[in-house]
Amino acid sequence: MKNLFVFLSSIIIALFLCEVLLRYEIPNDQLKLRVEANKKQFKDFQKLTWNSKTISFIPLSTGLVNHPEYKYKIKHDAIGFRNPCNLNKGKKINNIIIGDSFVYGVGVKDGDTLNCKIKTNNFTMGVPNSSGNCYFNLLKQHYSSIREYYTSYENYNIHILFYFGNDFESLINSSGSCPNNSINKVKYKQKKNMDKMNYILTKGFLSEFYLPQIPKLIYKNYLNEKIYRNINSDGRKYFFDNGNDTFYSEIKHINQKKLTNSVKILYKKINELDKENLKINFYIIPSGSDISTDRLIRKSKISGFNYKMIDTSIKYTSMLQSCDELDIVCYDLREIFSDENYYYHDTHLNPSGVEILANFIEEKINQIN
Numbered sequence: 001m002k003n004l005f006v007f008l009s010s011i012i013i014a015l016f017l018c019e020v021l022l023r024y025e026i027p028n029d030q031l032k033l034r035v036e037a038n039k040k041q042f043k044d045f046q047k048l049t050w051n052s053k054t055i056s057f058i059p060l061s062t063g064l065v066n067h068p069e070y071k072y073k074i075k076h077d078a079i080g081f082r083n084p085c086n087l088n089k090g091k092k093i094n095n096i097i098i099g100d101s102f103v104y105g106v107g108v109k110d111g112d113t114l115n116c117k118i119k120t121n122n123f124t125m126g127v128p129n130s131s132g133n134c135y136f137n138l139l140k141q142h143y144s145s146i147r148e149y150y151t152s153y154e155n156y157n158i159h160i161l162f163y164f165g166n167d168f169e170s171l172i173n174s175s176g177s178c179p180n181n182s183i184n185k186v187k188y189k190q191k192k193n194m195d196k197m198n199y200i201l202t203k204g205f206l207s208e209f210y211l212p213q214i215p216k217l218i219y220k221n222y223l224n225e226k227i228y229r230n231i232n233s234d235g236r237k238y239f240f241d242n243g244n245d246t247f248y249s250e251i252k253h254i255n256q257k258k259l260t261n262s263v264k265i266l267y268k269k270i271n272e273l274d275k276e277n278l279k280i281n282f283y284i285i286p287s288g289s290d291i292s293t294d295r296l297i298r299k300s301k302i303s304g305f306n307y308k309m310i311d312t313s314i315k316y317t318s319m320l321q322s323c324d325e326l327d328i329v330c331y332d333l334r335e336i337f338s339d340e341n342y343y344y345h346d347t348h349l350n351p352s353g354v355e356i357l358a359n360f361i362e363e364k365i366n367q368i369n
Contacts, residue, residue, distance in 0.1 A: 056080025099161035117358030165287035
């Protein structure tokens, strides 16, 4: 028993000394950034109830979002979406804005959402963790309800917002479903598409220490340098960061024909809901790492890939080429944002970023009208 105690004590002391060395004697940016990111990574969606049958939140439900960088209350409208400035029945609406958490307004209070910042009449359907086909399904499910609840115009402008941090792969594959569960009513939780090791080392007391992050970084490097991620059955590859944003090194890894066909299918399905009365615009919201080299370097250190291998323009060039071929209106928004418009840790736009986005969309709405 005494020998066992000595053995265990020796291991604990050795681990403690290693931790001290890593923190103070052998400083490592990757480990420091990983521990810092661990503290800021998780969002808590409290009392937000998602109904997978109706593809919406529970109408008139309220909730709270809690994150180290922001905290705010939420109220949903009578249809089940976050439209704090359009809660009254009968209001005139002819602009429908569809997207993921960027349209929902993750990171901002009710008064700072797109719905409130865009002064022109609008209805937003934003669903966190959604992409691709979900945008069509949202409109298909709720188009009639919107026309019945609000005073409808003859024509509707449909604004589809893609976040190109992580929407590109679902778009190219014609995939991307709305959040779904085996039961109709469940608490809406942050998507945890992380491996078990990632979860253990990212959340909990181990996340505070440098030493446990070493196997995580080794694992990340292995995935990024040896396996990559496949976006197609033909084995095309891309890097991914700790927030699951994706990065490409060469444009040859993009199946352009498949992307163009997928964009065509999505556009056609939306248009066929009401051919005579819909005008459709696509918008590409960039990842903060795609417009800021400093952010890309920081993310690459956390996630274990070489930022010098990345060409951040590839996804946008490919999407714009597809839109040009199909004669689809598609706005590349990289030029309107800067790193300061995003939260430091969270990938979402802060209030200043949402306001810039709202002003751009409103300008396009006014041009259409």
